[in-house]
Amino acid sequence: MPVTLPLRSDVPHFTFTAELEGVQYGFDFRWNERAQAWFLALFDGEGDALAHGIRVRAGSPLTHLIVDARKPPGAFAVVDTSGQGRHPGLADLGTRVLIYYVPSAEL
Secondary structure, X not given: OOEEOOOOOOOOEEEEEEEEOOEEEEEEEEEEOOOOEEEEEXXXXXXXXEEEEEEOOOOXXXXXXXXXXXXXXXXXXXXXXXXXXXXXOOOOEOOOEEEEEEOHHHO
């Protein structure tokens, strides 16, 4: 069953940890004013970086280019709930735009 990530729409930078398929991961989301876009940094349970600078775009996979074997084995889906395929603006994560994690067994 897909997991919905706990996103925030009230701040331009937030972090959280989530357990995915029995493993803890750290997430760091930052709004970049110049690019007018959200960027993700992903960490393993020890706090070591798996990837930085992943642009969050509706309809685009988040971690498919990460070659580190420690990355989550499933897939992330960035979904614009309006159905228009618009990328998230500053106040859209967790409201209009959701991110789901689909476990590897469901791929």
